[in-house]
Amino acid sequence: xSRNRLPQEEANGxxxxxxxxxxxxxxxxxxxxxxVSPATVSNALAGKPNxxxxxxxxxxxxxxxxxxxxxxxARGLRMGRSWSIGLVVGDIANPFxxxxxxxxxxVVWRERKNLILCNTDFQAxxxxxxxxxxxxxQIDGMIVLSQILDDQDMERVEAAGIPLVTVNRRAxxxxxxxxxxxxxxxxxMAMDYLVSLGHRRVxxxxxxxxxxxxxxxxxxxxxxxxxxxxxxxxxxVVQGDYSxxxxxxxxxxxxxxxxxxxxxxxxxxLMALGALGALHDLGIKVPSDVSVVGFDxxxxxxxxxxxxxxxxxxxxxxxxxxxRLLLQRIAGDRGDPPRSVILKPSLIVRGxxxxxxxxxxxxPRRRGSSQAEKTQAEKNxxxxx
Amino acid sequence: xSRNRLPQEEANGxxxxxxxxxxxxxxxxxxxxxxVSPATVSNALAGKPNxxxxxxxxxxxxxxxxxxxxxxxARGLRMGRSWSIGLVVGDIANPFxxxxxxxxxxVVWRERKNLILCNTDFQAxxxxxxxxxxxxxQIDGMIVLSQILDDQDMERVEAAGIPLVTVNRRAxxxxxxxxxxxxxxxxxMAMDYLVSLGHRRVxxxxxxxxxxxxxxxxxxxxxxxxxxxxxxxxxxVVQGDYSxxxxxxxxxxxxxxxxxxxxxxxxxxLMALGALGALHDLGIKVPSDVSVVGFDxxxxxxxxxxxxxxxxxxxxxxxxxxxRLLLQRIAGDRGDPPRSVILKPSLIVRGxxxxxxxxxxxxPRRRGSSQAEKTQAEKNxxxxx
DNA sequence: GGACGGAGTAAAAACGTTTTAGCTCGGAAC
DNA sequence: GTTCCGAGCTAAAACGTTTTTACTCCGTCC
Numbered sequence: 001x002s003r004n005r006l007p008q009e010e011a012n013g014x015x016x017x018x019x020x021x022x023x024x025x026x027x028x029x030x031x032x033x034x035x036v037s038p039a040t041v042s043n044a045l046a047g048k049p050n051x052x053x054x055x056x057x058x059x060x061x062x063x064x065x066x067x068x069x070x071x072x073x074a075r076g077l078r079m080g081r082s083w084s085i086g087l088v089v090g091d092i093a094n095p096f097x098x099x100x101x102x103x104x105x106x107v108v109w110r111e112r113k114n115l116i117l118c119n120t121d122f123q124a125x126x127x128x129x130x131x132x133x134x135x136x137x138q139i140d141g142m143i144v145l146s147q148i149l150d151d152q153d154m155e156r157v158e159a160a161g162i163p164l165v166t167v168n169r170r171a172x173x174x175x176x177x178x179x180x181x182x183x184x185x186x187x188x189m190a191m192d193y194l195v196s197l198g199h200r201r202v203x204x205x206x207x208x209x210x211x212x213x214x215x216x217x218x219x220x221x222x223x224x225x226x227x228x229x230x231x232x233x234x235x236x237v238v239q240g241d242y243s244x245x246x247x248x249x250x251x252x253x254x255x256x257x258x259x260x261x262x263x264x265x266x267x268x269x270l271m272a273l274g275a276l277g278a279l280h281d282l283g284i285k286v287p288s289d290v291s292v293v294g295f296d297x298x299x300x301x302x303x304x305x306x307x308x309x310x311x312x313x314x315x316x317x318x319x320x321x322x323x324r325l326l327l328q329r330i331a332g333d334r335g336d337p338p339r340s341v342i343l344k345p346s347l348i349v350r351g352x353x354x355x356x357x358x359x360x361x362x363x364p365r366r367r368g369s370s371q372a373e374k375t376q377a378e379k380n381x382x383x384x385x
Numbered sequence: 386x387s388r389n390r391l392p393q394e395e396a397n398g399x400x401x402x403x404x405x406x407x408x409x410x411x412x413x414x415x416x417x418x419x420x421v422s423p424a425t426v427s428n429a430l431a432g433k434p435n436x437x438x439x440x441x442x443x444x445x446x447x448x449x450x451x452x453x454x455x456x457x458x459a460r461g462l463r464m465g466r467s468w469s470i471g472l473v474v475g476d477i478a479n480p481f482x483x484x485x486x487x488x489x490x491x492v493v494w495r496e497r498k499n500l501i502l503c504n505t506d507f508q509a510x511x512x513x514x515x516x517x518x519x520x521x522x523q524i525d526g527m528i529v530l531s532q533i534l535d536d537q538d539m540e541r542v543e544a545a546g547i548p549l550v551t552v553n554r555r556a557x558x559x560x561x562x563x564x565x566x567x568x569x570x571x572x573x574m575a576m577d578y579l580v581s582l583g584h585r586r587v588x589x590x591x592x593x594x595x596x597x598x599x600x601x602x603x604x605x606x607x608x609x610x611x612x613x614x615x616x617x618x619x620x621x622v623v624q625g626d627y628s629x630x631x632x633x634x635x636x637x638x639x640x641x642x643x644x645x646x647x648x649x650x651x652x653x654x655l656m657a658l659g660a661l662g663a664l665h666d667l668g669i670k671v672p673s674d675v676s677v678v679g680f681d682x683x684x685x686x687x688x689x690x691x692x693x694x695x696x697x698x699x700x701x702x703x704x705x706x707x708x709r710l711l712l713q714r715i716a717g718d719r720g721d722p723p724r725s726v727i728l729k730p731s732l733i734v735r736g737x738x739x740x741x742x743x744x745x746x747x748x749p750r751r752r753g754s755s756q757a758e759k760t761q762a763e764k765n766x767x768x769x770x
Numbered sequence: 771g772g773a774c775g776g777a778g779t780a781a782a783a784a785c786g787t788t789t790t791a792g793c794t795c796g797g798a799a800c
Numbered sequence: 801g802t803t804c805c806g807a808g809c810t811a812a813a814a815c816g817t818t819t820t821t822a823c824t825c826c827g828t829c830c
Contacts, residue, residue: 074786
């Protein structure tokens with residue numbers, strides 16, 4: 001160490017006549033300034049017990065004076081950590097995502113860790129590259145939202161011993177912590193509710209194939225159709241891709257079929273909003289002609305002009321749980337068996353749902369309860385357009 | 386280096402009988418494997434010209450074989466960089482923000498840098514802590530969205546020599562790269578358009594005080610009122626805070642006043658949507674009774690049921706420009722004078738704007754031009770509502 | 771035949787920490 | 801008067817790179 005010669009000749013030379021930035025103080029500077037060794041400074045700042053109170057005080061004071069802050073990079077290299085966690089999302093611009101991110105940030109922030117945001121656009125190549133990059137950075141942990149990593153990426157993460165929490169979509173074959181929602185229960189609530197209103201012919205706009213949550217939601221729809229003995233027809237299930245546009249076109253397809261549904265359940269709110277738009281364009285009244293129920297309860301769903309009946313997905317709590325699980329895993333034993341948090345959905349009745357037009361009711365008429373729901377629903381959406 | 390003894394006795398010991406993760410290979414392992422020095426490996430991988438083609442090939446092959454990836458941390462320590470940039474936002478859940486983030490991510494991704502997302506909730510303490518953390522991490526650069534840093538934080542960033550780009554809000558007293566929109570032009574377009582429709586009494590829901598863009602938008606409104614000789618009254622300008630709720634309550638306040646406006650311009654779309662909700666609740670027809678114009682053109686503004694006339698803010702392009710500016714600054718000379726990118730707003734006519742009720746027109750009737758505008762506007766919004 | 775030069779490689783320093791092992795010194799125990 | 805011990809500190813190694821400097825050949829030139 002040629003730097004550490006004389007007390008007054010510190011690492012960052014006395015007069016910084018150079019125009020460049022003055023180079024921030026290192027632990028060596030601080031040690032020299034305090035007249036102790038770097039080890040002692042480190043121990044003092046870390047609160048280790050093997051340093052005299054008086055010395056610790058001196059170090060803390062001087063550190064504050066010169067504005068010393070340890071380099072995360074150096075510390076990370078030595079300790080093999082980075083105090084940052086990777087958050088892999090498909091599309092941050094999807095209104096569902098930022099709310100979850102917000103939940104993650106909130107708890108991660110409490111431990112003063114940083115969030116590295118990786119937007120994959122659902123592209124395999126980008127996903128792989130981001131995972132690589134995160135591993136190279138020695139992240140402390142990783143959260144993957146609404147998508148799965150290929151086996152190779154997964155293996156790399158496991159090999160690196162990096163804790164991983166998956167959200168909304170289980171990685172088949174790999175066991176890791178998971179946070180999701182009870183999709184089946186959610187759709188069942190929507191279906192039961194519609195049936196209680198008197199609907200017998202309910203259409204479903206499903207999400208992308210190959211996503212576990214999409215499968216669950218579709219399965220729950222089919223089960224409900226069977227359980228309640230509802231009308232079933234191929235034209236009542238249309239494929240969407242979670243976008244507004246796909247909800248729009250799916251609805252047009254569905255309404256063009258011979259047997260129109262009296263209610264439509266969409267696998268997410270964006271498609272439900274697309275359905276509302278399409279029905280509006282087609283001159284079909286909501287909810288008097290057709291009811292629409294979404295899934296997620298995104299922020300704008302409660303706007304008086306949209307006023308979407310939907311299944312609430314606790315988004316912020318999702319992010320919160322995922323981050324908690326991850327932090328526990330980081331702090332605690334890596335060997336513990338994987339844990340799952342399955343959040344509860346809930347039905348939010350707003351203005352896009354009502355009993356079907358009278359003619360459609362074939363079964364014996366329901367009593368009060370459905371009537372009450374109806375007036376409630378209609379109240380919510382009076383004066384609509 | 387006690388590790389580097391024999392060819393077959395590599396750093397990461399042959400048999401990893403231990404249960405822990407096998408510890409990833411270092412450049413020493415790779416060097417031993419190839420029978421060259423770590424320096425040569427480094428040069429080979431970096432594509433330096435001073436290594437024989439044959440050697441380089443060998444190194445690359447072996448590197449791929451054992452899946453060698455350099456540690457960003459070690460490299461960062463040595464090179465004084467981190468290949469990540471800090472993105473400081475106020476609230477990621479605000480629908481305006483993710484689109485900008487998406488733009489940033491897109492260009493940052495091209496250089497394989499990472500994005501560290503800092504959500505400040507507009508809290509001074511969180512802001513300061515995040516900036517500290519970013520500086521400790523030796524980030525390559527920083528983007529601050531729609532907020533300003535206190536002088537002390539600002540000084541720290543400057544002292545560290547970290548390039549900084551501010552977006553939507555200039556830091557008074559500090560000169561750094563800036564990306565924004567021509568707020569005045571935007572509001573002027575909205576006002577001119579409304580005047581051309583025949584409106585003479587236009588209300589304005591302004592944003593938070595102390596934000597430069599809010600000031601600009603308000604100023605433009607006032608100028609337009611003066612320039613066109615429109616009605617002006619204190620009750621026509623109401624304070625909001627950029628949230629839906631504030632737009633709602635501001636509108637109720639405005640409509641409760643003696644002199645109701647025939648049109649409302651809001652400083653952002655969320656408040657405009659709040660206005661739509663309030664008017665809907667109040668039973669006031671949009672646009673026949675009152676026109677509403679927003680600012681930002683958030684994604685859902687184009688939904689057929691909202692169909693909001695608004696000023697487009699090129700969000701993605703904003704993020705794009707900010708990131709570009711930042712990367713240039715990182716790569717190029719730090720000493721260059723600060724640059725600004727001012728994006729152009731544009732008027733998006735949808736269904737929430739129309740001529741005022743006939744009775745409201747007091748001044749002598751405009752000729753053709755306004756009529757032309759009107760038909761144009763109506764053409765744009767046929768099949769609306 | 772020796773000096774020169776360039777190509778290719780190696781040795782070692784440096785980046786800024788944390789942590790382990792060891793040192794010193796004063797007092798207590800025997 | 802040794803020995804032992806603990807408190808408080810220091811020296812040095814280690815983390816895994818990049819980069820500077822130096823070295824070794826080998827062919828070419830004079």
